[in-house]
Amino acid sequence: MTIRLRAPRRLAAAATAGALALSLAACGGTTKDSASDSGDAKAGGNASANPNAPLKKGLKLAFLPKQVNNPYETIVDNAGIAAAKEFGGEAKEVGPSDASASSQVSYINTLIQQRHDAILIAANDENAVCGPLKQAMSKNIKIVAYDSDTNPDCRDLFINQASSEEIGRSEVKLLSEQIGGEGEIAILSATANATNQNTWIKFMQDELKKPEYSKMKLVKVAYGDDDDQKSFQQTQGLLQAYPNLKGIISPTTVGIAAAARYISGSKYKGKVALTGLGTPDQMRKFVKDGTVKGFELWDPKNLGYLAAFAAAALSSGQITGAEGEKFKAGKLGERTIGANGEVILGPPTVFDAKNIDQYHF
């Protein structure tokens, strides 16, 4: 037998070695504070834009969603693929079957090898895709993030569904219309530390300060943690704790669906208004049974359409991604690039009994 050392002694030896390495390492080394060199220059940032350049023909675009076969992303990407036909380009959708952080990386490499003109990506992890995207940019492939942004260093543009301010303020306006501008209201959010949720809520609170909402009073922000069961219970809790509650805003697709399910089966149906951000497929039956009068979300078709035109404008040299540049996005008209290379799709679409059957996602 070649293995002779007794296990306890082996363990002790390993532990000593570990401790030794630790104490050595503690003397110096790379820490978070000593490494502050992330400010890479943006690739292609020195190119100049020619707003009058025509859109190139035969551009090759690729959509890389978070996950293929996700109904929402399929709508976005198919609209983008159709848009590419409008300007004489070709586009395709490729992507992983799971939405894990690293699963998109090998697809980016493939698209680089296939020499696409632009990669459009809805990132699963803003940093995990960064390395290969930078490599793509160094080979003059344009990167457009849509739906879910990457680290700004790693893309030329981000097509934002709607501005946070617009979402926050419009939710308050929508609810105010539904409850006649007065009464107690509550918010059912996702998690307490969700950045996007908190930004929206901040703008809701600011909007409520306007004189026209002086009779509306925000009594509570509840958190359902984007968990169906918990959101359901939180709704129940809100309605019991505040018997005079007139309306709830739930700016999360999980929260609004759970709240609608609770309200539709309770005595509060028709008495307490519910609005927020949801998908038409989830909310259809609650709109039809009168639980919900109207809710909103961006139109995913327009998101894909705008992203495709933005990629074409970049690849044709009309824009470089700098703030203030303008480009034409087909039937959507002109868009201007904002701060941080963001392009905003526009105000969210309100879905109600009149139009909900036109949308399937």
Add this chain to the structure above:
Amino acid sequence: MSRLMRWETAVTLLLVLVFASGAGFSPDFANNDNLSFALDDLSEIALIALPMTLLVVCGQVDLSVASILGLCSALTGKLWDGGMSIEAIIPLVLVVGVVCGLVNGLLVTRLGLPSLAVTIGTLTLYRGLAYVTLGTGAVSEFPTAYTDLATSSIPGTPIPYPVALFAVLAAVTGVVLHATGVGRSLFAIGAQEDAAYFAGIRVKRIKLILFAVSGLVAGFAGVVYTLRYGSARADNGIGLELAVIAAVLLGGVDFDGGKGTLGGVIAAVLLIGLLRNLLMLNDVSTEVQSIVTGLLLIISVLTPRLIAVAREARGRRRGARPAVPAAAP
């Protein structure tokens, strides 16, 4: 089977075939950038496949490796966020990997539980700990010197640094498995554990050490993964254990233990990786890719058995019973 007709020879031939057809028909395949990327993409699977080969040869399996990877990635992120240096984090994380492996090993050897059941349990346990450590968020902004090291290649070659490291570890593992007494012991345990025990092989100790090494390498793969993607997350590497085990089985290692070669496993890792890369370059969808890999795996498990059955049938037709030791007079 004769030596030339061994399964691992077939896998190697298939690998050569995939490479040649890729180089011949796909202009974007055999260039430095793509090969280097395809190899780098295999880093963690390849690393973890080394101890997994030893375990499976020994009749064991470790399904918790990807969760250990995730836990170590989450821990790397947490400590980095707390201001610790990478040089201090790495040994600490490796110790955690070893501890995870020891827990598996102790449960298997002291309580006599089957490794499949134990590591299904710790697969969930370690992943849970990873989420407790870091939640659902991500830690990034690792120093570029380290992230570059994880993604760039040795100058002038398509060989990424993690793969070069893998090559060294693979050489060590190959020697241990095929040219030392320890290696012979592993095959003996896998073939007939009781016999090995009575032959004086310290079965439990060897198993315990193997699980510890498996945890160590999985922890190390966690660090590589974190730096390669520049993103520490609790869900990193989810499902990776299946890719590793698929490679080990495709490489011709018998899941029942006692049979297999490291060369076969390495050829299988490369085959799966390059095949996937080639399919992607040809716009074959993700679904079809998994069908191809799945079929390949089933064929690899089925073929040796079919050959054995066919041989037996032929033997019967000739009237000669398959090699049964002659009864003593």
